[in-house]
Amino acid sequence: MQAAVLIEPGKIEIREAPTPSPRKGEVLVRILEAGICGTDYACYMGNLTTIYPIIPGHEAVGEIAALGKGVEGVRVGERVTIQPNFPCTACPVCRSGHENVCPDKVRLGLDVDGVFAQYVCVPRPYVWPLPDGLSVPVAALAEPLCVALHAFRKNPPAPDERVLVYGAGVIGLLLVRLAVLSKARVAAVDIAEQRLAIAKELGADTIYLTFPELERDAGSFSILYDTSGAADAFSNIVNVAAPGGSIVLTGLPHRDFPLPTSTIVRKELTIRGSMIYRDEFPAALNLLKGGEMKTDLLITETYPLEMLSRALEDFRAPDRVKTLIRIP
Ligand SMILES: [Zn+2]
Ligand SMILES: [Zn+2]
Structure with a gap:
């Protein structure tokens, strides 16, 4: 072969x-x-x-x-x-x-x-x-959608809940779409304008190209997903999370980064890791079949x-x- x-x-x-x-x-x-x-x-x-x-x-x-x-x-x-x-x-x-x-x-x-x-x-x-x-x-x-779905199911947003997706690569964009489909208000942050334009097409209502832009809305996000695994992602996310918020980490950095521990305690944040998937394939295939994921984008x-x-x-x-x- x-x-x-x-x-x-x-x-x-x-x-x-x-x-x-x-x-x-x-x-x-x-x-x-x-x-x-x-x-x-x-x-x-x-x-x-x-x-x-x-x-x-x-x-x-x-x-x-x-x-x-x-x-x-x-x-x-x-x-x-x-x-x-x-x-x-x-x-x-x-x-x-x-x-x-x-x-x-x-x-x-x-x-x-x-x-x-x-x-x-x-x-x-x-x-x-x-x-x-x-x-x-x-x-x-299907496989990347399973990754996104597994992370999403760690803490699915309620309608109108303010969600931040950090990193608008494939997994981030799939998470944007899953959150939009559950009628949350979704924001996305990335360093590439082209990917943020796709996030908008998928239904994100707010996009941020830089951290200072994002910081203006600090405290308003109750569910936050990191798909970037970037060095500064976690501390940025902790800083903009609403008190009582929940963070799901699915981006995989190649090494560990220091944690802003006192902010995590003061805001009483919940932090969960999400690693690949378990039993998401049938649901992912069903979602893809329905066409509402807009994967052509x-x-x-x-x-x-x-x-x-x-x-x-x-x-x-x-x-x-x-x-x-x-x-x-
Ligand atoms: Zn993969
Ligand atoms: Zn085993």
């Missing part, structure tokens, strides 16, 4: 690789389209521990090409999206219902070869058939697999939201 192989940070080669064959309980998926995510960028830049060489990528839609022994409930030719983290299901963390933070989970594209290739093997419980009428590129947003470009390096180099461009890779 053809695959994009990350040889070392910054170096991707498109080469022939052996086509995997499904083991017991696995399905072989022929990848059609795959999304580029912050994790892939971090991996490409050498900011995330992985093994080399590896086929990166974890957000994908494909078609089932073969079934391993004992697989039931799906058929060859069926279109599926992939849930790309496989928890061990046996450890105390998994057994207590926190599979998303299983210390032994296997991550597609980081621990094992991922989806920037023609084929990948996935355990049966982690492929989700596409509902009728859901297109391949829109379904490619989020797909910036589709590149062929040979241009994966170029697409990764462009990852931080201010006019880019979700880039898809078409697999030959």
Whole structure:
């Protein structure tokens, strides 16, 4: 099969690789389209521990090409999206219902070869058939939507509640839309005007390009989501949160930052981490099928697999939201 192989940070080669064959309980998926995510960028830049060489990528839609022994409930030719983290299901963390933070989970594209290739093997419980009428590129947003939905469900806003989304990348924009759909009043902050324009199109009523702009409305936000993981994000968020407010962190910085602890106590803020997703795939696919997420606004470009390096180099461009890779 053809695959994009990350040889070392910054170096991707498109080469022939052996086509995997499904083991017991696995399905072989022929990848059609795959999304580029912050994790892939971090991996490409050498900011995330992985093994080399590896086929990166974890957000994908494909078609089932073969079934391993004992697989039931799906058929060859069926279109599926992939849930790309496989928890061990046996450890105390998994057994207590926190599979998303299983210390032994296997991550597609980081621990094992991922989806920037023609084929990948996935355990049966982690492929989700596409509902009728859901297109391949829109379904490619299921995984990031699950990330947003998991964060959103930590503290869903009530109608008219004032929500701040810090960082208007894909996850931030999906959170903006989820909050708008629940009739909250939504504000977004980012350093890129182009992304804030999309936040407005998705229904945000206020946008902030700089922290001084945001600071003018300090104290008015009762639910705040950080999707940026930026160095100053958390202290800025704590500073503009309303007393009694609730903060959900889903952006993943590459290191820990100091906390404004006394402000957190004085405002009696609630702070929650949100890591990937657990059981959000059916709800995410349903939402995407309904069309009300307006995901067409989020797909910036589709590149062929040979241009994966170029697409990764462009990852931080201010006019880019979700880039898809078409697999030959
Ligand atoms: Zn992702
Ligand atoms: Zn586990």
